[in-house]
Amino acid sequence: ETGVTQSPTHLIKTRGQQVTLRCSSQSGHNTVSWYQQALGQGPQFIFQYYREEENGRGNFPPRFSGLQFPNYSSELNVNALELDDSALYLCASGGRVSDTQYFGPGTRLTVL
């Protein structure tokens, strides 16, 4: 059984650019959630996808968007990057909406 994987590991962008982060869910999982973790803080929920539909969203602006594909892989897109978007972005997958979520290694995004 493979775990949750994310790519790329690290990314450096400049303010105003757009970025796409990718996640491959753990085998057999139907849900994928994205979190943003600033240094020294707990992860903050961005949104969750269940069977390719958005199933809840946190307090993030519309420039944060996502997709879930039939093979349960997922993308997080962020437009018009701001300096405060610099963080560790975490993807988590689970069997059902209320099940335990298993996290990937994260993507470290730096916005200059």
Add this chain to the structure above:
Amino acid sequence: EDQVTQSPEALRLQEGESSSLNCSYTVSGLRGLFWYRQDPGKGPEFLFTLYSAGEEKEKERLKATLTKKESFLHITAPKPEDSATYLCAVLGEQGGKLIFGQGTELSVKP
């Protein structure tokens, strides 16, 4: 508003010195309380899920307990390899959205 508070923010122990980490929460309709371990620069690693008050779970030197308002992570005779940040999160009635505390950074010295 759903909220999770962890204490202390940082904890330094000597190897073998047992202690507890606290997670206080307020949530509408608790569906589950989760403990994770996170090493620097890495994703959280799942430890335990607790669903109802009175429930306890153990894994090696760790034991998690749950009441109606808080959870404790007890660490018995810790080793240096237990050094990490421990995160507590709750899942409320809305489902899907994990609400995390800020974490407790544990350092165990030999």
